Amino acid sequence: MKDKLTFYIERESSLHRVNPLTKLVMVFAFIILAFFGPGFWLPSLLVVLGIIPLSFLGRVQREYFRTAGRLLLPVVGFLFLMQSVFHPDVGDSRVLLQVWVLNVTVEGVRFAYLTASRIFVMVSAFILFLLTTHPSELMSDLTRRGLSGTFAYVITATLQIIPQMQAKASTIIDAQRSRGLDTDGSFRKRVGALLPLTGPLVFGSLVEVEERAIAIEARAFTSKLEKTSLREIPDTKLDKAARWFFLLLIVLAFGSKLWPS
Amino acid sequence: MAIVNLQDVTYKYPLTEEPAIRNIHLQVEEGEFVAIVGPNGAGKSTLCYTLSGFIPHFFKGELNGTVEIAGVETQKSSLDEWVLNVGLAFQNPFNQISGSKFTVYEEIAFGLENIGVPRGEMKARVEAAMAMTAISDLADRSPYSLSGGQQQRVALTSILVMEPKVLVLDEPTSQMDPIGTREVFQVIKEMSARGMTVILVEHKIEWIAEFADRVIALHNGEILLEGTPGEVLTSPLLPERGFGISRYTSVARTASGQGLWPGDRRLPITLQEAVDGFARDRK
Ligand SMILES: Nc1ncnc2c1ncn2[C@@H]1O[C@H](COP(=O)(O)OP(=O)(O)OP(=O)(O)O)[C@@H](O)[C@H]1O
Ligand SMILES: [Mg+2]
Numbered sequence: 124m125k126d127k128l129t130f131y132i133e134r135e136s137s138l139h140r141v142n143p144l145t146k147l148v149m150v151f152a153f154i155i156l157a158f159f160g161p162g163f164w165l166p167s168l169l170v171v172l173g174i175i176p177l178s179f180l181g182r183v184q185r186e187y188f189r190t191a192g193r194l195l196l197p198v199v200g201f202l203f204l205m206q207s208v209f210h211p212d213v214g215d216s217r218v219l220l221q222v223w224v225l226n227v228t229v230e231g232v233r234f235a236y237l238t239a240s241r242i243f244v245m246v247s248a249f250i251l252f253l254l255t256t257h258p259s260e261l262m263s264d265l266t267r268r269g270l271s272g273t274f275a276y277v278i279t280a281t282l283q284i285i286p287q288m289q290a291k292a293s294t295i296i297d298a299q300r301s302r303g304l305d306t307d308g309s310f311r312k313r314v315g316a317l318l319p320l321t322g323p324l325v326f327g328s329l330v331e332v333e334e335r336a337i338a339i340e341a342r343a344f345t346s347k348l349e350k351t352s353l354r355e356i357p358d359t360k361l362d363k364a365a366r367w368f369f370l371l372l373i374v375l376a377f378g379s380k381l382w383p384s
Numbered sequence: 385m386a387i388v389n390l391q392d393v394t395y396k397y398p399l400t401e402e403p404a405i406r407n408i409h410l411q412v413e414e415g416e417f418v419a420i421v422g423p424n425g426a427g428k429s430t431l432c433y434t435l436s437g438f439i440p441h442f443f444k445g446e447l448n449g450t451v452e453i454a455g456v457e458t459q460k461s462s463l464d465e466w467v468l469n470v471g472l473a474f475q476n477p478f479n480q481i482s483g484s485k486f487t488v489y490e491e492i493a494f495g496l497e498n499i500g501v502p503r504g505e506m507k508a509r510v511e512a513a514m515a516m517t518a519i520s521d522l523a524d525r526s527p528y529s530l531s532g533g534q535q536q537r538v539a540l541t542s543i544l545v546m547e548p549k550v551l552v553l554d555e556p557t558s559q560m561d562p563i564g565t566r567e568v569f570q571v572i573k574e575m576s577a578r579g580m581t582v583i584l585v586e587h588k589i590e591w592i593a594e595f596a597d598r599v600i601a602l603h604n605g606e607i608l609l610e611g612t613p614g615e616v617l618t619s620p621l622l623p624e625r626g627f628g629i630s631r632y633t634s635v636a637r638t639a640s641g642q643g644l645w646p647g648d649r650r651l652p653i654t655l656q657e658a659v660d661g662f663a664r665d666r667k
Binding site: 257258259262263275276279280283289291294331334335336337338339340341342343344345346347348349350351352353355 | 436438442463464467468471472473474476478479480481482483484485486489490493494495496497498499500501502503506507510528539542543546
């Protein structure tokens with residue numbers, strides 16, 4: 124089974140040492156600037172002058188380019204094509220080319236590019252965040268700031284549902300196989316064979332909830348004592364200043380929307 | 385004074401007529417190793433939950449009598465305080481993983497984070513506990529990527545790191561293969577050797593014979609027999625009441641019926657005892 128559950132890349136870098144909340148605020152600042160900030164080229168500039176240099180700062184540029192290239196570009200590219208082609212031609216823009224009965228207009232292409240670049244900013248800011256922030260660190264930091272421990276638990280536990288399901292499914296498959304169930308062979312046969320797995324997977328989950336609850340209670344999860352954290356989470360003056368700066372950017376971005384010059 | 389003290393304990397699950405355990409009297413001395421055996425539905429898990437405070441704090445229902453550990457009574461304590469004295473581990477290792485941690489190291493630290501242990505001490509305790517249960521090499525692995533035996537050792541370590549006074553184990557090896565079983569027993573043995581009070585529910589009779597100071601046979605929610613492993617595990621009452629017994633005991637009993645095992649010799653429990661016992665007559 125895959126041993127890695129997170130995007131996180133353990134590495135020594137200045138970006139890794141930034142407080143998780145600061146990074147989260149930064150991500151939101153990027154997104155809000157991209158969606159609400161002024162100017163057609165702003166989202167593209169954010170990528171070129173913001174996110175990409177930051178990926179170098181975090182020494183995760185290779186992983187960033189790989190994820191963005193494999194995951195994001197195809198999706199965003201597809202979106203761009205669809206939007207260009209299907210943007211309604213209201214007749215006030217130059218037609219670039221015709222696809223079947225649809226006109227691709229300059230206006231359509233501009234609109235598609237803007238949407239695509241905004242989405243690119245949003246997703247790649249999150250990728251950069253996930254690459255350089257350990258989820259446990261984020262949760263510990265937020266808990267320290269007053270987020271409920273139960274809520275944090277639910278979030279991190281949810282992040283692990285897929286590996287849990289995988290691990291359990293493979294146990295069940297092994298068990299069924301050892302009783303002679305054929306899970307190889309043709310696609311139809313395989314789907315048929317997998318159906319009996321859903322029972323134990325779902326029913327098992329219900330029984331599990333109680334045991335899981337007992338197990339975490341046994342480790343004092345509901346203790347009234349103040350929790351501590353295994354991970355040391357940095358939070359410097361610079362972090363605080365940076366958070367205010369990004370908040371200011373967010374306000375300015377909204378402002379530019381409300382009061383168009 | 386006994387560290388565990390149960391006086392006339394009877395417990396009924398909600399919405400049930402019959403008590404799952406009744407009139408239980410049990411004293412366990414500090415450092416003692418007590419094993420509990422019993423057929424399915426005998427009330428072994430119920431007794432474990434009672435000892436570990438989940439009855440009455442998690443499972444409602446009706447608890448009578450007094451349950452006292454280290455001088456404190458459950459009814460007068462709360463679960464989050466109780467679990468600091470009594471550690472509980474059970475069958476399914478998978479369900480004992482907190483589900484919110486990414487590495488074994490973090491998983492083991494989970495309980496210490498919950499009770500606010502400072503970071504430096506936390507790390508020292510996690511590392512010491514991992515060394516004790518021989519899982520230091522798993523520290524950076526995901527808890528999901530481990531074998532059953534490894535997962536169960538992680539679960540045990542996660543409890544041990546909390547430094548409970550009493551360890552309650554409900555069939556910790558029932559889902560393990562022989563290798564996993566051996567790994568888990570290694571840990572239990574080590575803990576017991578260090579003076580931990582252990583209460584273990586177990587079906588694998590031969591292991592009990594090797595480790596336990598005392599065995600309690602539970603039947604229909606009541607204590608049927610109590611004594612040394614040699615006395616209890618070879619009692620003719622056990623097979624009559626549907627207990628699983630060691631195959632060596634049952635072979636020797638049959639042999640004894642045919643005069644091949646002297647009637648005055650204690651029946652064997654382990655393979656070694658059987659071999660020794662039968663070999664003696666060959667001379
Ligand atoms: N949550 C529950 N609600 C109601 N009745 C229960 C509950 N859990 C167990 N029981 C009943 O209590 C009795 C004792 O069950 P318990 O699980 O303690 O037995 P056990 O000795 O651990 O059995 P096993 O060997 O199957 O683990 C059984 O009759 C069982 O049906
Ligand atoms: Mg049980």
